[in-house]
Amino acid sequence: MSLSTPPTAADPRRVHVAAGVILREQRVLIARRHAHAHQGGLWEFPGGKLEPGESVISALKRELQEEIGIDIEDAEPLLQIAHDYPDKQVLLDFWTVSAFSGEPQSKEGQALEWCELEDLREREFPEANVPVVDRLLELFEIL
Numbered sequence: 001m002s003l004s005t006p007p008t009a010a011d012p013r014r015v016h017v018a019a020g021v022i023l024r025e026q027r028v029l030i031a032r033r034h035a036h037a038h039q040g041g042l043w044e045f046p047g048g049k050l051e052p053g054e055s056v057i058s059a060l061k062r063e064l065q066e067e068i069g070i071d072i073e074d075a076e077p078l079l080q081i082a083h084d085y086p087d088k089q090v091l092l093d094f095w096t097v098s099a100f101s102g103e104p105q106s107k108e109g110q111a112l113e114w115c116e117l118e119d120l121r122e123r124e125f126p127e128a129n130v131p132v133v134d135r136l137l138e139l140f141e142i143l
């Protein structure tokens with residue numbers, strides 16, 4: 001019998017998070033997590049925790065307005081990842097944001113970068129993000 005149980009998406013202790021993969025030409029918008037935050041100093045896709053009773057898309061819209069000041073006009077699910085950090089279990093819902101209004105700006109003092117897809121591997125992301133970065137590069141046929 002294995003000592004640890006594999007991650008399951010349904011575990012109610014998981015923190016459910018919505019994050020946006022915002023694409024423009026061959027670039028993706030990434031933000032740097034504050035040094036003191038969970039997984040601090042690493043790059044992320046903007047987003048945050050769902051409030052009780054909130055849908056993923058509503059949370060995504062709210063978080064992207066709060067963090068970078070844009071309004072989502074079109075988005076579709078890209079990948080869901082359940083990941084266990086030593087100190088936290090998360091369920092990350094990554095959505096591709098294909099249309100939005102407003103110009104992304106740092107509303108919480110975080111660094112923002114329109115990163116060329118081919119440079120994405122050089123940025124350090126939290127461990128849970130590895131499959132989403134892989135998927136994105138696969139979709140754009142970047143090896």
Ligand SMILES: Nc1nc2c([nH]c(=O)n2[C@@H]2O[C@H](COP(=O)(O)OP(=O)(O)OP(=O)(O)O)[C@@H](O)[C@H]2O)c(=O)[nH]1
Pocket residue numbers: 015017018019037038039043044045046047048049063088090092126127128129
């Ligand atoms: N937004 C975002 N969170 C991520 C990513 N990858 C990843 O592991 N996480 C984790 O998911 C959780 C998301 O929390 P958050 O800090 O963005 O939540 P939030 O915006 O609601 O912030 P708050 O806690 O200050 O209200 C964190 O534990 C973070 O480490 C990612 O790409 N984007």
Ligand SMILES: [Mg+2]
Pocket residue numbers: 046047048049067
């Ligand atoms: Mg956040």
